[in-house]
Amino acid sequence: MSEDVSQLIKLRIEKIENLKKSGVNPYPVRYFKDDYAEDIKNNFKDDEAKDVNVAGRLKSKRPMGKAAFAHLEDLSGSIQIYAREDVLGKENFGIFTSFDIGDIIGVKGQTFRTKHGEISIKVQKAELLAKCIRPLPIVKEKDGQLFDEFADREQRYRQRYVDLAVSPGVKADFILRSRIISGIREYLTGRGYLEVETPMMQAIPGGAAARPFSTHHNALDIDLYLRIAPELYLKRLLVGGFERVFELNRNFRNEGISTKHNPEFTMLELYSAYQDYKYMMNLAEDMISSLALKHLGKMVIDYQGSTIDLTPPWEKITFVDVIKKYTKVDFQQIKTVEEARKAADSVGLAVADDLSIWKIANEIFEERVEDKLIQPAIVMDYPKELSPLSKSMEDNPEFVERFEPYIAGREIGNAFTELNDPFDQKARFEDQVRKREAGDEEAQMMDNDYICALEYGMPPAAGMGIGIDRLIMLFINSSSIKDTILFPLLRPEKID
């Protein structure tokens, strides 16, 4: 408990002492409830006063002399309670009115409807279950309009428990997140995918280009890294004979924090042997649209001012064509770096000196195309140079079988037909090692065991990764990843 005890807290601690003197335990061992607020309201009939037993947090208080109204909130919602001195007796009524907003209480009573028409509980017995000694922000509401909303974002994230307790909608957002994650598991396990868990602590962090967190194992006396991706382990499982696997769990990247980045984030990766990237395209659009239908009840959603239609099929367009569509630049016709630089210039982009044709194309895509892909679009067939882990297209080896789905101007995943040639893979690792030695901290390390696995033979396969936090942002219409993570990373408060 912190030292900064305000007058308000002192008063509540005094109340605890007084309650103890009256024989009331401010923190009783247990309480069992029978009913939820919303169920009571949904099942209410005007001609019967039902006995109910609810428990939750006291959210408002309206004492009126010898009677008092209050609202009690539980997980389901809130319900009005009505206490009368002539029912409770003078002492118990006094204890009831001494309850503070924020206290956890249990209430037994009968249902009725007030003059104003609100379904309520007439209190027969009210018990304190946990005293709240810190004043809770008081958020009021009338006709859907909020007053004194708990708005300090830093406090909301640091003290998420308070945010959940007082901010309407926050609980619902996290419940939706949980259901979508369950829904993904159901969707995939229903299609023959096996959920697996692969190491989060890895000696060689691979599968992505990112800086890892490092740590140390004392007994083995080795440095370990928190994984940046599960990819290489999941593909080892394909070698072993699991034909469809997925992992839905945390990745860790030692990078900056922004509205789209948290150092630990939740990633779905799935792999299917004997499929290719076209199968993954169908899966991506079917899974995401059906999740929307199931959990939002619709496939047309509002996101930050845009209306987005997730109904499949989504637009499918090649990397070259999508650049042409939005910028009129046709990379099919561009054969030299000079032409590419002129093209960049024509769309108002100054590019760095040492870029290749396709790196310039990628710059144009990121700067001039990406944010226009508001409606779901699958951008496919990337240049090989930009895609070190994908398989080349049979009829056009300069390109690879890879796609990225875009929604609301943002990349929400990455998928490709997997590279399973150990010779090619080894050459690519060697290239990465050279880059690493040249100072690129995001370049990958050589993973000889992974090469060894491929040498045993990995079936042709397709794989996909989807950033779950960002997908949830779309579903809860939030512009910040912090609204999708219960406890986003913040710098610890300095205590001095």
Added chain:
RNA sequence: GAGUCGCUAGCUCAGUCGGUAGAGCAACUGCCUUUUAAGCAGUGGGUCGGGAGUUCAAUUCUCCCGCGACUCACCA
């Protein structure tokens, strides 16, 4: 990592062209037995994010620091 903005009572916010601060809600004391952003009357509550400087005087001006939000850069 860079830029911009913010930090005042438990919460939401005013305010001080430099003279140590106010409102609403919450709290406390009265009154009130169907209220609902309950109402009426009264009361208390703040090292104005932290430190230093300038000044007779700093919450206000200057500098440094801390934390956050947003934008940019990197990624998913």
